Amino acid sequence: QKEVEQDPGPLSVPEGAIVSLNCTYSNSAFQYFMWYRQYSRKGPELLMYTYSSGNKEDGRFTAQVDKSSKYISLFIRDSQPSDSATYLCAMREMDSSYKLIFGSGTRLLVRP
Amino acid sequence: DSGVTQTPKHLITATGQRVTLRCSPRSGDLSVYWYQQSLDQGLQFLIQYYNGEERAKGNILERFSAQQFPDLHSELNLSSLELGDSALYFCASSTRTSGVETQYFGPGTRLLVL
Numbered sequence: 001q002k003e004v005e006q007d008p009g010p011l012s013v014p015e016g017a018i019v020s021l022n023c024t025y026s027n028s029a030f031q032y033f034m035w036y037r038q039y040s041r042k043g044p045e046l047l048m049y050t051y052s053s054g055n056k057e058d059g060r061f062t063a064q065v066d067k068s069s070k071y072i073s074l075f076i077r078d079s080q081p082s083d084s085a086t087y088l089c090a091m092r093e094m095d096s097s098y099k100l101i102f103g104s105g106t107r108l109l110v111r112p
Numbered sequence: 113d114s115g116v117t118q119t120p121k122h123l124i125t126a127t128g129q130r131v132t133l134r135c136s137p138r139s140g141d142l143s144v145y146w147y148q149q150s151l152d153q154g155l156q157f158l159i160q161y162y163n164g165e166e167r168a169k170g171n172i173l174e175r176f177s178a179q180q181f182p183d184l185h186s187e188l189n190l191s192s193l194e195l196g197d198s199a200l201y202f203c204a205s206s207t208r209t210s211g212v213e214t215q216y217f218g219p220g221t222r223l224l225v226l
Contacts, residue, residue: 032212034214042220044155044202045217046216049214088155090155098143098206099145099157099170101157102156
């Protein structure tokens with residue numbers, strides 16, 4: 001079993017929809033949680049990060065962490081065609097190495 | 113543009129060969145990370161260097177090695193290449209933002225082993 005599980009999609013939604021992307025994990029030592037966006041043939045781009053449980057909002061994006069359920073989510077409001085990309089969750093323990101463990105990524109397509 | 117640069121963008125080589133991938137971190141970043149992204153394994157951590165010293169190792173094969181030089185650029189050496197080594201190789205560097213160490217990725221090197 002992988003440490004981080006993520007539905008690969010693809011997820012296809014109409015423009016303006018609210019998108020929900022999710023990851024589950026098994027390692028209770030994970031403390032930092034991130035969401036990266038990756039366009040085709042490009043490097044991952046950091047969207048959001050959160051520490052421990054709770055919510056964080058940045059514009060149209062909201063990240064949620066529920067450590068008791070080992071479940072994290074990214075919500076995208078008013079989705080745009082430019083949001084079409086692969087979204088990767090990533091997480092790490094609170095140690096000195098900072099190595100990230102990634103989910104497999106969810107491919108999102110926002111239809112105009 | 114993340115500020116992390118990687119060369120070359122593309123590399124095509126044959127099985128059994130050796131290649132070197134190069135990474136320059138963002139200005140001021142001391143940490144460099146290498147990741148491999150393949151279709152079946154996703155994005156996997158290989159190795160981390162901090163200010164010239166190896167800090168953490170992930171699922172890096174013995175045929176692969178890396179180093180970080182005094183000017184902080186890093187090289188990933190892949191030898192005795194196999195077909196299964198074909199993948200995207202990303203370098204990231206990290207900085208502390210609002211008290212949290214965050215990683216910024218370069219554009220990657222696409223390696224094709226024939």
